[in-house]
Amino acid sequence: MSANVETVSAPSASDPDGEVVSEVKADGDLLSGWDILRVRAPNPGLLTLTGTNTWVVGRGPAWVVDPGPLIETHLERVCAAIDDRGGLGGVVLTHDHEDHCEAVPELLARYPAPLAGGRGEVDVQLREGVRVGPFDPVATPGHSIDHFALISHGACFTGDAVLGEGSVFIAPHPGAMSNYMLALTRLRRREDFNVLCPGHGPVVWDADGKLDEYVSHRLERERKLVDALEGGLRTEGELLDAVWPEVPKQMRPLASVTLAAHLDKLENEGVLPAGVQRPMLEGFDR
Numbered sequence: 001m002s003a004n005v006e007t008v009s010a011p012s013a014s015d016p017d018g019e020v021v022s023e024v025k026a027d028g029d030l031l032s033g034w035d036i037l038r039v040r041a042p043n044p045g046l047l048t049l050t051g052t053n054t055w056v057v058g059r060g061p062a063w064v065v066d067p068g069p070l071i072e073t074h075l076e077r078v079c080a081a082i083d084d085r086g087g088l089g090g091v092v093l094t095h096d097h098e099d100h101c102e103a104v105p106e107l108l109a110r111y112p113a114p115l116a117g118g119r120g121e122v123d124v125q126l127r128e129g130v131r132v133g134p135f136d137p138v139a140t141p142g143h144s145i146d147h148f149a150l151i152s153h154g155a156c157f158t159g160d161a162v163l164g165e166g167s168v169f170i171a172p173h174p175g176a177m178s179n180y181m182l183a184l185t186r187l188r189r190r191e192d193f194n195v196l197c198p199g200h201g202p203v204v205w206d207a208d209g210k211l212d213e214y215v216s217h218r219l220e221r222e223r224k225l226v227d228a229l230e231g232g233l234r235t236e237g238e239l240l241d242a243v244w245p246e247v248p249k250q251m252r253p254l255a256s257v258t259l260a261a262h263l264d265k266l267e268n269e270g271v272l273p274a275g276v277q278r279p280m281l282e283g284f285d286r
Contacts, residue, residue, distance in 0.1 A: 026203045034153050035059065036197060037085075039077045041068040043099060046251065049165065049200040052099045055157055056081040061089035063133045065150060065157045066199060067103040075103050082111060090133050092126075093117035094159025094199060095147040118146030138187060142180025142261075145173045149187060156193040156207065162214055164201020169254040170261040172281065177218075177265040184215050225262050226271075235277045257281060 030036050037056040044051050055065040056078065062085035068074055082088045088111035093101050096117055104115060116124035116132045118139075126137040126148045135150040140161040150157040160168050161183065170176050188211040196204035196211075204210045221243060228242040236256060240247070244255040256279040266272040 023202060026205075030155075030195070030197070030203055034155050034195065036153060036155055037081050038197070038203070039068075039074065039081060041071055041074040041099075043069050043071065043074075047254075048099055049163065051200070053197065053199055053201075054078055055197050056085060057152055057157075058089075058134055059085035061085070061087040063089045063135070063152075064091045064107070065135075065197075066094055066100040066159065067091060067107045068101075069099050070102040070106060075106060078103070078107065079110060087111070088113045090114045090116060090124075092132055092135055092137075092150055093122075094150060094157060094161070095144040096120055097144060097160070100159065100199060118148050120146075136192070138183070138190075140180070140183040140187070141173070142170045142176050142183065143168045144171055145176070149183075151190070151193050154193050155195045155197050156187065156190075157197045159199040162187075162196055162198055162204070162210060164196075164198045164204055166201070167214065167217055169258045171257060172260040172264050174264075175268070177261040178268070180261075181215065181218055184211055184218075187211055188215065221258075222262055222265075225259075226266070229266075229273050229276065234273075234275050236279050239276075 027038050030038065035058060039054045039056060040050060041052040041054065052066065052068040054068040057063045057065060062082055064078065064082070067078060090113045091104060091107065093116070096119065108115060114123040116122055116126055118126045124132055126132065128137060128139055134152040136152065137148045137150055140147045140149045143160040147159060147161055149159065149161055170180055188208060194207055196207045198204065224243045225239065228239055233239055233242055236259065239259060240252060240255055243259070247255045260279045260281055263272060263276060263278050
């Protein structure tokens, strides 16, 4: 399951051909200035935007961030990039959702190399303060409990913690919303990157501005929720209508997930009123 659920700021209407030209230029700038290559998987959708971004970083050898879904054409392009850059040094996952890691077994069958991630059957467990290849991992739990951002080559690979456009759902594992907002703030205070390479959507050239936008968005969503609760709203439907009115019907289940994370945060802070209906969720850690 991937990320996008809400709009932070609506994308401006533009010529699709112009958007393609803009993305080609962005990829060229990223390659020439940071030696980072994006390989976008052909899995577009409501959750994945234009598709999952796989990042090939450095050379002699190269490292791969989030190999993406197991789609043969995508895997062949990733392999071609690895060959062109002198082989594979390792694979690092921002998190283990399928659209980011499904291709891992096949890729490592072709190029035996260490796998690093936040949990599961990995060769290297990501931890803050311990570099993996060229990457400095930063814990960014929220979208998933095992989520890490990866900093290297003056870029921050944000996975589904920060997207190129729109915002993400926050899974309601313990402390999810508080830890997510803290992680965004910690990233904002760093000075070792100036571009964001997200798991979905375009490259973000104004890293500080996007991180500020994400923090402000979460704070504003929480303010609306508190206002709705103070106004006497208590049911899941009432709260979604009041706080996420712009979310389309097909995305409301994911808005409910984020609602649960917000409610858990207020409960942990001792400010959640009695009688509030918490969404009943399946498949998410509380």
